[in-house]
Amino acid sequence: MLMALTTLxxxxxxxxSPTFLFAANLVIxxxxxxxxxxxxxxxxxxxxxxGMRVDPEFIASxxxxxxxxxxRQRIWLWSFAVIVGYCFxxxxxxxxxxxxxxxxxxxxxxxxxxxxxxxxxxRETGKLATLSLEPPTRTASLFVxxxxxxxxxxxxxxxxxxxxxxxxxxTIAVIALHWNNFPRGYSAQxxxxxxxxxxxxxxFPAGIYLALRFGARSSDWAPxxxxxxxxxxxxxxxxxxxxxxxxxxxCSLALLPLLGGLPFQYLLPFMRYSxxxxxxxxxLLVVAQLYLRKKLARGSxxxxxxxxxxxxxFYHNAADPAAVVPVxxxxxxxxxxxxRSVWFIGAIGIATILVCLSSVL
Amino acid sequence: MPKSPQIRIDTTSTxxxxxxxxxxLRVLAVEGVLKPGESLPPLRRLALELGVHFNTVAxxxxxxxxxxxxxxxxxxxxxxxxxxxxxxxxxESLENFRQRLRELVASVRAHGLSTKQIxxxxxxxxxxLEKC
Numbered sequence: 001m002l003m004a005l006t007t008l009x010x011x012x013x014x015x016x017s018p019t020f021l022f023a024a025n026l027v028i029x030x031x032x033x034x035x036x037x038x039x040x041x042x043x044x045x046x047x048x049x050x051g052m053r054v055d056p057e058f059i060a061s062x063x064x065x066x067x068x069x070x071x072r073q074r075i076w077l078w079s080f081a082v083i084v085g086y087c088f089x090x091x092x093x094x095x096x097x098x099x100x101x102x103x104x105x106x107x108x109x110x111x112x113x114x115x116x117x118x119x120x121x122x123r124e125t126g127k128l129a130t131l132s133l134e135p136p137t138r139t140a141s142l143f144v145x146x147x148x149x150x151x152x153x154x155x156x157x158x159x160x161x162x163x164x165x166x167x168x169x170x171t172i173a174v175i176a177l178h179w180n181n182f183p184r185g186y187s188a189q190x191x192x193x194x195x196x197x198x199x200x201x202x203x204f205p206a207g208i209y210l211a212l213r214f215g216a217r218s219s220d221w222a223p224x225x226x227x228x229x230x231x232x233x234x235x236x237x238x239x240x241x242x243x244x245x246x247x248x249x250x251c252s253l254a255l256l257p258l259l260g261g262l263p264f265q266y267l268l269p270f271m272r273y274s275x276x277x278x279x280x281x282x283x284l285l286v287v288a289q290l291y292l293r294k295k296l297a298r299g300s301x302x303x304x305x306x307x308x309x310x311x312x313x314f315y316h317n318a319a320d321p322a323a324v325v326p327v328x329x330x331x332x333x334x335x336x337x338x339x340r341s342v343w344f345i346g347a348i349g350i351a352t353i354l355v356c357l358s359s360v361l
Numbered sequence: 362m363p364k365s366p367q368i369r370i371d372t373t374s375t376x377x378x379x380x381x382x383x384x385x386l387r388v389l390a391v392e393g394v395l396k397p398g399e400s401l402p403p404l405r406r407l408a409l410e411l412g413v414h415f416n417t418v419a420x421x422x423x424x425x426x427x428x429x430x431x432x433x434x435x436x437x438x439x440x441x442x443x444x445x446x447x448x449x450x451x452x453e454s455l456e457n458f459r460q461r462l463r464e465l466v467a468s469v470r471a472h473g474l475s476t477k478q479i480x481x482x483x484x485x486x487x488x489x490l491e492k493c
Contacts, residue, residue: 136373140410142389143365143402217409303412321409 015087024083026107031079034114035072037329038121047132050121051312051328055130063128071121078113082106115313118329122312134305141225144218148225153233160209160240164202164247171195171251178258186257198250201352205243207345212236212333215323215341220302235333238288302326366394370411378413382421390430390441392489397443401431404439 038050049059050067058064086106141147172195175188182188212232222228302325308317315325318338327334335342368385370378389395401407404422408415422439425431429444466479 134372136371138370138372138412140368140407141365142368142407144410145402145406147365215409217412219410319414320412321405321415322412 020086023086023104023106027079027082027110030107030111031075031114034075034118038068038071038118048328049129050118050125051309052122052125052129052306053132053134054125055132058129067121067124067128070124071117074117074120075114078117079110082110082113118313119311125312126306131306135303138219138303140217140219144225148218148229150226150229153229156233156237157209157213160237161206161213164204164206164240164244165199167251168195168199168202168247171198171254174255174258182257191254191257194250194254197355198247198254200348200355201243201250202247203348204345204352205240205247207341207348209236209240211323211335211341211345215321215339216325216333217302217322220322220326234288238284302328368407368411370413377417378411379417379420379424382411382418383424386421386425387428387430390425390444395441397441399441400437401439401441 047053047056047059049064050071054064083106172192175192175195179188182191212235216232218225218228220228222231302315302322304315304317304320304325308320309315309328312328313334314337315334316337320336320338322336323339323342324333324335326332335346337343366389368382370381372378374381376384386395386401395401401422402410404418405415408418411418422431422433426433426439429442431439432442433439469479470476
């Protein structure tokens with residue numbers, strides 16, 4: 001009896017711990033997003049169903065409805081299993097419930113599972129759907145760069161591309177110049193490493209922005225070059241801001257000791273609110289992307305055949321110079337894995353994740 | 362900014378993409394839409410917009426350069442030249458043109474266009490030529 005009560009107490013503590021709640025909320029939020037993105041109103045607008053170009057009547061047919069329903073059931077069941085499994089996960093003595101690693105694992109597992117369910121739905125669609133062919137003609141404006149040129153947007157482009165790289169490099173230069181001026185309790189080497197990590201993280205948003213600006217086909221995103229440029233700029237800025245907030249934060253924290261040093265307890269609220277701001281920005285990003293797509297980019301889609309889309313999610317086309325294309329199901333963009341510049345950005349992205357994880361572990 | 366000319370590539374056609382591109386650029390040059398001295402877009406940019414390999418666009422530019430419509434210079438890209446047509450056409454040219462025209466008319470008739478529509482389009486094209 002006492003053991004049962006103790007066990008219940010332990011689980012009650014886990015269920016109410018901030019780490020568990022954070023992780024569970026993330027799992028539910030992303031599954032809800034998958035559910036919503038798969039909704040028929042989104043897919044019908046582009047005749048895309050789980051990454052495949054289908055006959056419009058198929059989406060509303062019994063088979064289409066069944067595939068969609070089955071997908072929704074699977075992703076919610078999987079998310080529920082992940083949350084329950086996380087609850088029963090044997091907490092290692094060295095890890096407390098507040099440990100970041102254990103909070104990141106459930107959303108990652110849920111995401112992987114949702115991708116798998118999407119791939120299954122894609123296979124089912126491929127077998128059962130009446131597929132339609134890609135458009136037989138590809139049309140492009142001859143002087144698209146002139147049509148979409150805009151001085152303000154060009155200035156914004158250079159700002160977005162340079163800031164995440166130049167700011168950390170400038171921070172490194174300042175630290176190097178004031179190497180011996182760091183107050184007691186602060187290590188110049190530690191701050192230099194933090195600035196170097198910021199530089200590494202900064203390559204990612206700059207690279208994504210560069211790809212959206214110069215490596216994307218204008219006609220994929222919007223009916224006119226002007227609308228396409230605006231849409232890609234705003235899309236790039238949204239993603240850029242998520243990472244750039246972190247870069248600015250890291251550089252600021254690295255330089256703060258030189259400004260007389262601040263007791264760490266005063267920095268905690270700053271860090272806490274910046275994390276909340278990042279989460280808020282993520283939500284805003286999802287809502288704003290939908291609005292922008294509806295306003296500027298109705299009917300945007302890549303013109304390529306289905307077989308270049310693996311499992312409906314991953315685009316691989318060696319003959320296509322585009323680095324990024326609109327994602328077929330849902331919102332956002334997909335990278336062309338056959339493009340070498342994408343490999344470089346992807347490698348930086350993986351290095352960024354490893355760097356972040358190494359600083360946590 | 363006036364709307365720039367549109368380039369269309371038919372992916373189902375048996376005509377290679379570079380030839381379709383070269384044909385369309387040639388039409389624009391002959392009709393005066395592309396003026397002498399005007400620069401064409403960089404081949405990587407045009408390849409990106411059309412979704413073709415950049416060698417496809419490079420081949421189209423090379424074909425037009427050989428015909429004298431383009432001047433390709435390293436570092437300056439491709440520019441439309443003030444091409445002087447040959448003083449006397451080659452004897453086969455008229456026969457080739459006649460044959461191609463007949464094939465084209467037969468093809469569009471097979472796709473359902475009426476004689477009236479074809480005649481109207483040919484008249485429009487002829488009027489455009491006279492203005493050049």
